[in-house]
Amino acid sequence: MERPQAKGWCPTTLVPMQSGDGLIVRIKPAFGRLTSDQAKAVADLARLYGNGFLDITSRANIQIRGVDEAALPSLIAALQGHDLASTDEARDRLNLILAPFTDETMIGYHCAKRLYEATVSLPELPAKFGFAIDTGEKRIIANASADIRIETDQSGALIIRCDGCDTGFQTSLDRMIGDIQKVLAWYLAQKQEGARLARMAQYAHAQKVPKDFRLITPNETQDDVRVGARKDAGYDILGVPFGQCHADSLSQLAMHTKQIEVTVNRCLVVDTGAGAKTDFITKPDDGRLAVIACPGAPACASATMATRNLAEELASKITASAGLSCDKTYHISGCTKGCAAPRATDICIIGDGAHYAIIENGCAWEPPSITSLSSDDVLKTVK
Numbered sequence: 602m603e604r605p606q607a608k609g610w611c612p613t614t615l616v617p618m619q620s621g622d623g624l625i626v627r628i629k630p631a632f633g634r635l636t637s638d639q640a641k642a643v644a645d646l647a648r649l650y651g652n653g654f655l656d657i658t659s660r661a662n663i664q665i666r667g668v669d670e671a672a673l674p675s676l677i678a679a680l681q682g683h684d685l686a687s688t689d690e691a692r693d694r695l696n697l698i699l700a701p702f703t704d705e706t707m708i709g710y711h712c713a714k715r716l717y718e719a720t721v722s723l724p725e726l727p728a729k730f731g732f733a734i735d736t737g738e739k740r741i742i743a744n745a746s747a748d749i750r751i752e753t754d755q756s757g758a759l760i761i762r763c764d765g766c767d768t769g770f771q772t773s774l775d776r777m778i779g780d781i782q783k784v785l786a787w788y789l790a791q792k793q794e795g796a797r798l799a800r801m802a803q804y805a806h807a808q809k810v811p812k813d814f815r816l817i818t819p820n821e822t823q824d825d826v827r828v829g830a831r832k833d834a835g836y837d838i839l840g841v842p843f844g845q846c847h848a849d850s851l852s853q854l855a856m857h858t859k860q861i862e863v864t865v866n867r868c869l870v871v872d873t874g875a876g877a878k879t880d881f882i883t884k885p886d887d888g889r890l891a892v893i894a895c896p897g898a899p900a901c902a903s904a905t906m907a908t909r910n911l912a913e914e915l916a917s918k919i920t921a922s923a924g925l926s927c928d929k930t931y932h933i934s935g936c937t938k939g940c941a942a943p944r945a946t947d948i949c950i951i952g953d954g955a956h957y958a959i960i961e962n963g964c965a966w967e968p969p970s971i972t973s974l975s976s977d978d979v980l981k982t983v984k
């Protein structure tokens with residue numbers, strides 16, 4: 602079954618999205634990083650202008666929730682003052698995920714810098730269109746949502762790969778923007794009259810990506826962005842439970858680390874030994890890591906059921922190994938749109954009117970195999 606049309610756009614800072622608890626204002630930190638002062642500013646602004654809750658999204662962005670329309674201009678000005686938002690609309694729209702641990706000496710950092718600088722010269726793209734830069738010896742964000750990927754091959758040469766294709770084509774730091782523009786020209790030419798442009802992976806699956814863009818195999822992947830301490834490397838990776846934390850937790854954390862990298866898998870990378878981590882996930886066997894949950898009701902206006910309490914209870918059962926497995930993936934979605942998990946999970950629980958329903962090995966928009974469940978029924982049913 603096709604995924605139902607979502608809103609077709611994602612919130613940005615300049616163009617927020619209305620939700621059940623007010624406006625959602627999305628911050629896209631440059632290079633995925635916040636200095637300690639910026640993180641404290643985000644927390645202060647979330648308390649001052651929002652409802653104090655922050656989302657860490659699957660695209661490594663931060664969202665301030667519950668913003669009142671009247672407060673929006675002041676919030677935007679404050680974010681711009683802290684270098685957390687642009688005044689330029691094209692830069693505000695740009696979706697870019699830089700692989701974590703990419704420091705300023707690395708080629709990936711310079712690719713990101715060039716892309717930020719070139720944003721105004723790029724054509725207008727669909728709001729969900731994005732770039733991922735992952736140029737280490739092993740790719741570590743290959744599963745992150747993106748349409749164009751900048752990677753390296755086994756010889757260390759830069760390549761551009763269209764999402765969904767196994768191979769890409771060689772480029773260089775100096776040629777990269779021109780080469781991206783060639784891919785974008787082809788991509789934009791795919792638009793059918795009256796239809797929305799599909800994501801790049803859909804063109805790849807339909808075998809429509811030109812052969813010239815499919816020549817070179819990228820480096821292997823490695824699942825390296827996992828919760829845990831990396832004392833040897835000087836950082837810890839923390840999980841954000843169900844992708845949401847309170848501003849107080851972020852400001853406490855910011856007091857103990859020089860920088861916070863916001864990254865994939867709804868994780869934060871902080872200095873080794875940073876204190877104030879109790880509100881975050883620090884152990885790789887924590888059951889909350891197996892559960893993905895969208896905000897649900899009442900936070901989201903489209904939700905028919907709440908998600909967070911059920912997610913907590915499910916996660917507790919997983920942590921206690923009470924018949925549930927940490928190896929499985931569980932997705933709880935307040936409605937059939939499935940915003941939090943665009944791919945199939947082992948168990949997907951959806952709000953279906955006044956009840957929950959379950960889809961096994963599928964996505965939120967697929968037909969459920971079990972319906973009309975209360976939350977207690979879900980906890981008894983799910984294995």
Ligand code: SF4
Nearest residue numbers: 895901904935936940
């Ligand atoms: S999936 Fe969740 S966040 Fe998305 S629209 Fe439905 S209830 Fe809202």
